[in-house]
Amino acid sequence: DADVTQTPRNRITKTGKRIMLECSQTKGHDRMYWYRQDPGLGLRLIYYSFDVKDINKGEISDGYSVSRQAQAKFSLSLESAIPNQTALYFCATSEGLTSGGQETQYFGPGTRLLVL
Amino acid sequence: GQQLNQSPQSMFIQEGEDVSMNCTSSSIFNTWLWYKQDPGEGPVLLIALYKAGELTSNGRLTAQFGITRKDSFLNISASIPSDVGIYFCAGQLNRGAQKLVFGQGTRLTINP
Numbered sequence: 001d002a003d004v005t006q007t008p009r010n011r012i013t014k015t016g017k018r019i020m021l022e023c024s025q026t027k028g029h030d031r032m033y034w035y036r037q038d039p040g041l042g043l044r045l046i047y048y049s050f051d052v053k054d055i056n057k058g059e060i061s062d063g064y065s066v067s068r069q070a071q072a073k074f075s076l077s078l079e080s081a082i083p084n085q086t087a088l089y090f091c092a093t094s095e096g097l098t099s100g101g102q103e104t105q106y107f108g109p110g111t112r113l114l115v116l
Numbered sequence: 117g118q119q120l121n122q123s124p125q126s127m128f129i130q131e132g133e134d135v136s137m138n139c140t141s142s143s144i145f146n147t148w149l150w151y152k153q154d155p156g157e158g159p160v161l162l163i164a165l166y167k168a169g170e171l172t173s174n175g176r177l178t179a180q181f182g183i184t185r186k187d188s189f190l191n192i193s194a195s196i197p198s199d200v201g202i203y204f205c206a207g208q209l210n211r212g213a214q215k216l217v218f219g220q221g222t223r224l225t226i227n228p
Binding site for chain 2 (some may be wrong): 004006032040041042044045048058077090092102103104105106107108110
C-alpha cells in the first residue's frame with residue numbers, strides 16, 4: 001500500500017466551484033506539504049504544515065486554503081476555482097529535520113485538476 | 117524566490133547511452149536531493165546528498181554534491197527504457213531551512 005495517497009487522482013471542474021483535494025499518509029510524519037506543478041516550472045510550494053493545526057503559506061498560496069485536522073491528513077481547497085489553477089497537485093510528507101538540520105520529502109501520486 | 121537552474125531541460129538519447137544532468141545555484145545548499153517522476157505519478161526520491169563532495173550511487177545512478185555546495189549532478193549509466201521520465205533536483209538552502217527549492221526538471225526520452 002502506498003504511504004502517501006491523494007484523492008481524487010483526476011478532477012474536472014468549472015470556474016467558480018469550490019474544490020477540496022485530500023492527502024493521507026501512513027508514514028507517521030509530522031510535516032506535510034502541498035505543491036503545484038506546471039510544465040517548465042517545476043514544483044512550487046502552496047502551503048505546508050509542521051503539526052496538527054499548524055499552517056504556513058508557501059510561495060503561491062493566493063487562491064488556496066488548507067486544513068490539517070489530523071497528523072495523517074492535509075487537505076487543500078480551492079475556494080473559487082479559476083482556469084489558471086489547472087495543474088498537477090502533489091502532497092508530500094517529511095519526518096522533519098535530522099539532527100544535522102537536513103530534510104527529505106516523500107511525494108504522493110498527484111491530482112490532475114482541470115478548471116474549465 | 118530562490119531558483120535552481122537545472123539543465124538540460126530535455127534529453128533525447130538512444131538506449132544504452134549514458135546520461136548526465138546537473139543543477140546549479142548562486143546560493144550555497146545544505147542538502148541536494150534527486151527525484152524521478154514517471155508519467156502520471158509523483159516524484160520518487162532517487163538519491164539524497166548531505167555533505168559537500170559526497171558521491172553516492174544507487175544502481176546505475178550516481179550523484180554528487182558539488183564541493184562548492186552550489187551544484188550537483190546526476191549520472192545514469194547504460195540507460196534503459198524505464199529510465200524515461202522527468203528528473204528533478206531539489207535543495208535545502210541551509211541547515212534547518214523549512215522548505216525545499218526545486219529545479220525545473222529534465223525530461224528524458226529514450227529511443228529503443
